[in-house]
Each structure stands twice: as C-alpha cells, then as structure tokens.
Amino acid sequence: MELAQALRADARRNHDALVMAAAAVFAEVGVDAPIKDIADRAGVGVGTFYRRFPTRADLIVAVFRHEVDRCASEASNLAKEYAPFEALTRWIDRFLDLIITKKGLAAASSSDAPGYAALRAEFETRLVPPLKTLMDAAAAEIRTDVSATELWRAVALLCAPATPDDFDQTRKMVGVLVNGLRTALPGA
Amino acid sequence: MELAQALRADARRNHDALVMAAAAVFAEVGVDAPIKDIADRAGVGVGTFYRRFPTRADLIVAVFRHEVDRCASEASNLAKEYAPFEALTRWIDRFLDLIITKKGLAAASSSDAPGYAALRAEFETRLVPPLKTLMDAAAAEIRTDVSATELWRAVALLCAPATPDDFDQTRKMVGVLVNGLRTALPGA
DNA sequence: TGATAATCGGAATGCCATTCCGTATAAACG
C-alpha cells in the first residue's frame, strides 16, 4: 500500500526518520515547529526534508494518518451502539480528542493557506464522509442546511486556539454549536 | 480626550499619518500587512512606527476604535426596539458586519498570541459588556452557562478565516451557534 | 539664540522558509 517501492533505500530511511522526528517535535512544540528543528532531529538536511515533504502539511498528514483513520473508523461503531444524535455528538467528542491534543493541528487544519491544502484534503477525505453518514442518520433531528464539511470546519475553528487545558471550555462551545443543529428540543 | 498633549508636534503628525496609512493598507491587504509597508506609506521609518505603536495590536485598536465604539453603542438601541433574543441576534449580526469586513480582524482578535493582548483587551472592554447586557436580558431564553466573553470569542473564531465573500456561510454557522444557546425552540 | 530632551530614520540583527547545486551513493548493468 505504501508506495515506498519507488524510493531508494536511503530515501526511505530518511522519510521514516523525518516522520518519527516530526512526531516527537510536534508533541513538544506543536505542528508549527521550525522545519530545521525537525530536520536536525532526524539527522538530515533541510533540502532532504523539502524533497520528501514539499509542504509542512504533507508531513503533518504522514504523522497523524493512523490516528485520523482510527478516529474515522470509530464512527460506524458509534452509529451501531447509539441513537443517531447521540452517536453524532459522541463522535464529535472523539474528534475533539484527536484534534485538541495535537498542538496546532486544529488551527492548521482550518487554515485556508495554500500550503495546507493537503491537510484540508486529508480531513475532507477521511473524516468528512463518516461525519456525513452520522449527520444523515440524524437527519430527522437536525438542520439539513448545514453540510458535513461546514460542520467540521466550524468545529475545527472553535478548537483552533485550544490546548488540552481549555479542553472543557472548548468542548462546551462545540456542544453549543452542535446543539444549535437540532430542530427539536433535547427533551422532545 | 486624546492624550496627544504630551506628544511633540512631529510625533503627533507621525501618529496620525500612521493611523491613516494603516487604515488604507488594512483595507487593501488586511491587518497582517507588513509593518514596513505601513511605515513607508506614512512616510516614516519603522523605528518611528514601533515607538508609536509597540505592537501591531495597538495600531489595529487605533484604526478601528471608532467603528468598535459605534457597534457597541448600537446594542442599547436594539435592546429597546426588539425582543431580547431578537436584539441579541441582531447585534451579533451587526458585530459580524464589523469584523468580517476588516480583513484579518477576526483572526487577530481571536488570536491568543501575546502581541495581540491589546486587541483582545479592546474587545473585552468595549464589546463584551454590551453583549453581556443583551445576554442577561435574554437570560430566560438562553443557556446561562456561557459567558459573554466565551460567546464573542467563539463568534470571532468562526469568523476568523471569513472574507466578505463567505459572509453568508459564516453568518449561517454563527446562527447555528447562537441557536444552540436557546433553551426553548424558536416556535415556543 | 542656544540648550536639552524628545524624536527620527533606517541600518543591523535574528528567525525562519524555501531554493539551488555541487557532491555522494544506491542500484542497475555488463
């Protein structure tokens, strides 16, 4: 599945070293960390970095791909175990766990800077479809004029400045937003 | 009212020139425009800029102070003319007009970067109190566990990437958020 | 008209992104 076959052995080594170094640096400093720091930590030059990952977003995608996939895959389980709206809110909570614990990820994923197109595309491809499925399932209870893309974008924006410390406060405001999707009262 | 008396004549001239130049540049490029561009346009050196406005936020505050005040002052009129929740939503709409039409202002005002403390303080001082008044008036219809500060912050975050083109889309998501504050259904 | 304190301008410094190219080497070939 990985298209690594086309890479020369040293190139693959460097690729892997960069992803590992980036994971460490991202955890410490956030996804905005200077490229040089990541390259140094991986023991490669910045030229090598840019050859392997033309944009910072490409690196971010590589670092978090597995976590994103795991988050996406949990949607179907929630859909089976809970009522539609409950499944939706629980999955969004799960999404918050993913995004808030990665310093700067929410801001980066909701950035419209051209360099972050790859990251937006990743979310659009992997996370929006399951979200859409959950929203469709809950269609009877929520506004239908808000698309899944619009919703994740809004959630990401609300999370943009959040750190794990603000988790509860951010969750509250996301809760307000999601509550605003309802067409019926909680008690109904 | 302006504490300009303490300034030497040339200093005051430069101050005013900077504010005017900044207003023009902000309108064209946004509030993130390079300081040098603003200084050039005002015909002063960057040293003069930094002496007069230690942070970019100080300049932003100076440029938009009147508009911010006007927005704040309209809250009381709306409170008189409309039912509480209606007044709240209308004022937030008014706030959107203010913030979305100034390129980068929403992002800057919701930034938690230390350099933007002055801008956050300006909003907190001038806009949050009227918002709180409107929210208090509508207390019977909305959640009471969301503070005025939290609400404006969330609204600003939703507007952060918006341009006048996205106005309708942004307004929609802000509408969802505000709707999520309600404790009763629209029809109730 | 000086004296003096406030101000000015822009060169200098530092940080970071991104590109470029001479050097090195993995891998394919004979």
Next chain:
DNA sequence: CGTTTATACGGAATGGCATTCCGATTATCA
C-alpha cells in the same frame, strides 16, 4: 565486481519580515 547513472544528500544562499538600536535631527522653552 567495476562502471555508470539516476537519485538523493546537505547545507549554503536568498529573501521576507519583525524588532532593536543608536547617531543624527529637531521641537520646545528659558
């Protein structure tokens, strides 16, 4: 195994921007 060659490497070089610093200027007042 050499040889060849397409890939890949590293880090110096370039460019943009923020911010600081200080010798040169100038408003103000006695």
